Amino acid sequence: MSMIVDEIYNVVLLFSNPSWTGEGTVPSTLIRNITALSLGYSSRIHENVTVLNSKYSSVTNGVIQGLLYVPDLEDNDPCTEALAPYLPDDVVHQWNLPPTNYNLIAFAPWVNAQCTRALLASARADPLRAFIFYQPSNSTAKPPSADSDAWDLNDEGRWKTQTHFPVFAVSGIYGQELMEQLGLYSGNLSEVPYGLNISSLYDADPDDYVRIWTQITCSEESTLPNIWVFFLIVIGVLVAVIFSTSLLMHFLQARRRVSLRRRVQQGEINLEGMGIKRLTVPGAAIEKFPLFTYNYESESETVPTSPTSPTSPRQARTEASRRPESFATPSSPLPISEKGLHSPFASSTVATGYQPMCAICLEPYQNRVTIIRELPCGHIFHPDCIDEFLSVCSSLCPLCKACMLPRGYCPKVTNSMVRRERAIRRLRDRVEMEDDVGSRPRKGRMHSWGSNLKKIMLKANNDPENSSTSIGLQPQPHTFSLGSPDIRRQSESVRHSRALARQRMRELAGSELDEEDHQLSTWQQMRRKVFPGF
Amino acid sequence: MASQKRIQKELAECTKSPPQGMTIALASESNLHKWHVTLQGPPNSPYAGGTFGLVVSLPVEYPFKAPTVTFSTRIYHPNVTNDSQGSICLGALKAENWKPASKLLGVLEAVRGLLVEPMPDDPLEARIADEYKNDRKEFEKNAKAYVARYAKGAPKYEEPTAAGEAKS
Numbered sequence: 001m002s003m004i005v006d007e008i009y010n011v012v013l014l015f016s017n018p019s020w021t022g023e024g025t026v027p028s029t030l031i032r033n034i035t036a037l038s039l040g041y042s043s044r045i046h047e048n049v050t051v052l053n054s055k056y057s058s059v060t061n062g063v064i065q066g067l068l069y070v071p072d073l074e075d076n077d078p079c080t081e082a083l084a085p086y087l088p089d090d091v092v093h094q095w096n097l098p099p100t101n102y103n104l105i106a107f108a109p110w111v112n113a114q115c116t117r118a119l120l121a122s123a124r125a126d127p128l129r130a131f132i133f134y135q136p137s138n139s140t141a142k143p144p145s146a147d148s149d150a151w152d153l154n155d156e157g158r159w160k161t162q163t164h165f166p167v168f169a170v171s172g173i174y175g176q177e178l179m180e181q182l183g184l185y186s187g188n189l190s191e192v193p194y195g196l197n198i199s200s201l202y203d204a205d206p207d208d209y210v211r212i213w214t215q216i217t218c219s220e221e222s223t224l225p226n227i228w229v230f231f232l233i234v235i236g237v238l239v240a241v242i243f244s245t246s247l248l249m250h251f252l253q254a255r256r257r258v259s260l261r262r263r264v265q266q267g268e269i270n271l272e273g274m275g276i277k278r279l280t281v282p283g284a285a286i287e288k289f290p291l292f293t294y295n296y297e298s299e300s301e302t303v304p305t306s307p308t309s310p311t312s313p314r315q316a317r318t319e320a321s322r323r324p325e326s327f328a329t330p331s332s333p334l335p336i337s338e339k340g341l342h343s344p345f346a347s348s349t350v351a352t353g354y355q356p357m358c359a360i361c362l363e364p365y366q367n368r369v370t371i372i373r374e375l376p377c378g379h380i381f382h383p384d385c386i387d388e389f390l391s392v393c394s395s396l397c398p399l400c401k402a403c404m405l406p407r408g409y410c411p412k413v414t415n416s417m418v419r420r421e422r423a424i425r426r427l428r429d430r431v432e433m434e435d436d437v438g439s440r441p442r443k444g445r446m447h448s449w450g451s452n453l454k455k456i457m458l459k460a461n462n463d464p465e466n467s468s469t470s471i472g473l474q475p476q477p478h479t480f481s482l483g484s485p486d487i488r489r490q491s492e493s494v495r496h497s498r499a500l501a502r503q504r505m506r507e508l509a510g511s512e513l514d515e516e517d518h519q520l521s522t523w524q525q526m527r528r529k530v531f532p533g534f
Numbered sequence: 535m536a537s538q539k540r541i542q543k544e545l546a547e548c549t550k551s552p553p554q555g556m557t558i559a560l561a562s563e564s565n566l567h568k569w570h571v572t573l574q575g576p577p578n579s580p581y582a583g584g585t586f587g588l589v590v591s592l593p594v595e596y597p598f599k600a601p602t603v604t605f606s607t608r609i610y611h612p613n614v615t616n617d618s619q620g621s622i623c624l625g626a627l628k629a630e631n632w633k634p635a636s637k638l639l640g641v642l643e644a645v646r647g648l649l650v651e652p653m654p655d656d657p658l659e660a661r662i663a664d665e666y667k668n669d670r671k672e673f674e675k676n677a678k679a680y681v682a683r684y685a686k687g688a689p690k691y692e693e694p695t696a697a698g699e700a701k702s
Contacts, residue, residue: 275630359635360597362543389634393598398634 003054005168007217008132010068010178012040012185014198015098015209032202034210039194039201041181041212045174048142052133052151053160053167064166065215066103066129068182069094071122079115086111086136086176088183094126096186098209105214106131107182109175113153120163130216131167134175143169168216178212185212246530253532257413260421264410269421270403272395276420277411279395285406286390291383294365294372296356359399360385377402415532537596541566544638553643561691567592570691571642575681576650580674581609584681587689588645590638600632603645606691610673610680612652612663623658624648 014032034040069092073080086109097104106123110116110133123131135143135150144150151169153159160167170178189195192210199206263269271277357364358372358381365372365380372380373387379399381389389398395405520528545566548558555574560566571588575581587606593599605620613623624644625631657663665673 361537361540362637363539385634389598393595393634396633401633 003051003166003218003220005049005051005216006046006219007215008043008045008049008168008170009215009217010041010043010181011035011213011215012042012192012210013213014202014204015211016205034194034198037201039197040210041185041193043174043178043181045170048140048171048174050143050145050169051166052146052169053163053165063215063217064105064129065213066105067097068092068105068107068132068178068212068214069097070108070182071106071119071126073118073122077118079111079118082111082115083109086179088180090186090191091179091183092186092211096209097211101127103127103129105129105216107133107175107178107214109134109136109179110151110169111136117153117155117159120159120167123165124163128165130165131163132175132214132216133167133169134179135169135172136176137172138176139172140174141171143171166218182212185210242530249531253415253418256418256422257415260418261410261413264413265408267403267407270396271411271417271421273401273403274421274424276424277417279405279411280392281390281395281404282406282409283391285404285409286387288406289373289375289386289404291371291373292380293368294370294380296365296367355380358382358385360389375402375404377404415528537594538566540597541592545569547637548639548642553639553646555646556642558642561589567594567596569638572689573646573649575685576646579650580677581649581681581685584609584685585687585689586685587691588642589691590642592638597634597636600627600629600636601638601641603627603641607689608680608684610662610677611649612654612657612659612666613648615658616662621658622648623653623656625656 012034014034016031035042070087072093072095073083094104104126106119106126106128108116108119108131116133120131185192189199189204189206189208189210192198195210198204198210199208260269264271272279355365359379360381363382371383373383374380375386375397377397377400379397381398386398390404395403397404545558545560552558555576557572559570559572561568561570569590569592571590573586573588575584575586585607586609589604589606591602591604593601603622603624605614605622607620608616608618609620610616615621622645624641626636626641626644652663652666654663654666662673662676665676
């Protein structure tokens with residue numbers, strides 16, 4: 001830490017001379033700032049000040065002030081002559097100052113080492129607060145730094161430790177100007193500039209002093225960067241980290257969206273069936289589902305309750321479609337899946353059996369009268385009922401919950417959909433893993449590897465004598481508290497637990513299908529925007 | 535309206551052959567969307583001897599949207615909230631499980647089934663579910679105490695009616 005000078009400020013003050021009040025009176029200190037009335041010299045400098053010595057300064061952080069003067073030298077000192085060319089004839093010396101013990105600031109040119117030593121020695125005897133030097137020149141530049149050879153007094157720097165006041169250096173041109181002013185403000189009121197104005201204004205005694213008063217404002221220069229700079233750096237780094245993380249997450253999330261979109265388009269994922277997003281079928285796609293006239297052949301009534309025999313169609317259709325390319329003849333036992341838009345409906349699921357009424361309005365169909373619409377899964381409904389349902393409510397068949405979205409169709413994939421899908425997939429993996437570990441433990445799945453590892457560690461901790469037994473054979477404790485499994489109905493309980501787990505998946509993956517981020521607080525929404533994958 | 539027709543059909547079906555121990559009536563003749571169901575506690579359950587009120591609210595979008603079924607009589611059960619709301623946790627009634635092909639008859643059967651065999655693994659009242667799993671005697675004692683206290687005499691339907699109205 002070192003001292004720096006923020007400002008040197010010189011003003012002219014009027015000191016009442018205590019001697020004129022008479023013998024024995026207490027020296028009064030009536031001080032007026034002449035500069036404030038622009039009747040005197042003043043100057044301020046903020047830069048180009050070198051601190052030569054900051055040791056023993058009682059004020060490291062604040063203002064050093066005092067009356068400016070030039071220290072006296074011994075009469076026979078050769079330096080008196082050496083300095084004479086730089087000093088005005090009537091420059092302020094100690095005897096020109098008010099007799100009261102004011103703080104002083106010495107001021108002198110740095111001519112050579114010998115004279116400076118003499119000046120410093122003289123100054124040490126005075127109530128000095130600081131010493132200001134200047135190198136006589138026309139330079140306006142900052143004087144050389146404190147460790148420069150220019151300030152060498154041939155005593156290996158000892159003068160600095162001996163000097164118990166701070167020493168400063170100002171530029172040559174400023175020093176000369178100040179020295180000139182110091183010459184002007186040395187006499188009594190009749191001699192100083194504006195002396196008559198001052199004396200008439202303040203009704204001052206002719207013996208009053210008008211002198212230059214110097215204030216040096218100092219502060220400590222920390223080797224650490226400024227605290228604000230430090231804060232800015234920290235904040236900047238934080239912002240950069242957040243920004244890059246956010247960018248990375250956005251990038252990842254975009255890739256996940258693309259991947260989810262691809263899987264939805266390929267029909268691998270049924271968004272609504274998984275409870276990720278409520279969807280509706282576009283009107284054009286609904287129109288593409290074929291329309292037929294309901295035709296229930298009487299001879300098939302003999303076997304109305306065997307829905308699995310695909311060869312005896314209980315329900316034949318006459319073409320009533322506006323679309324000629326859907327060709328189903330009344331006698332054709334054509335498996336419906338061939339006309340279906342989605343391949344997942346194998347012929348076994350298409351065996352829809354006897355459908356005497358619309359499942360939506362429960363109205364029975366009238367043979368050869370009612371127009372019905374058939375979905376790719378084989379279920380039939382009134383066009384009015386099913387069109388409204390698919391376009392307003394859901395994209396799933398009301399009966400079998402198969403997805404009715406056209407192949408390659410994908411709604412806008414949002415981040416929250418990606419989030420839910422991932423959550424569900426993770427949970428499903430976990431459930432599968434548990435089922436795996438429960439039934440066939442040593443299947444070497446990637447997922448069970450981690451849990452086995454955990455178990456090994458647990459075993460090592462809890463159960464050292466049992467550690468040699470096979471690790472995977474113990475049933476995994478269920479993560480979902482599914483209750484104690486009953487051995488008598490184990491298969492049922494497994495199915496039950498799986499259904500429960502699926503249900504729980506939905507609950508965990510996201511509360512309701514329709515409401516997405518609306519119930520989140522502003523802060524959470526913001527966080528999700530910035531860190532979408534979080 | 536298709537929805538009105540369907541509700542009428544279902545109502546006719548339910549009143550003609552109601553699930554065991556149930557009687558079904560409209561809350562008011564003019565409003566098909568609110569049903570009041572009286573349920574006799576199944577004999578092989580701790581709720582035997584009690585008479586429970588159920589309020590079925592059908593939304594305007596019915597059958598596209600699921601109905602809501604609530605107990606208007608307090609009941610001590612893992613899957614029914616133990617308050618004046620009497621909300622029931624029934625898988626078939628959840629928004630993502632509901633399909634228009636589901637029928638109210640089936641829903642009511644499911645409610646009755648829930649009384650015979652609660653599902654403590656998917657509880658609304660975790661404490662009661664724990665009790666059901668771990669201390670069946672205590673559970674039955676409590677359930678019977680609730681029946682004796684709340685489920686004797688003709689059921690009342692007031693409180694949940696307001697809640698159901700707000701929902702539909």
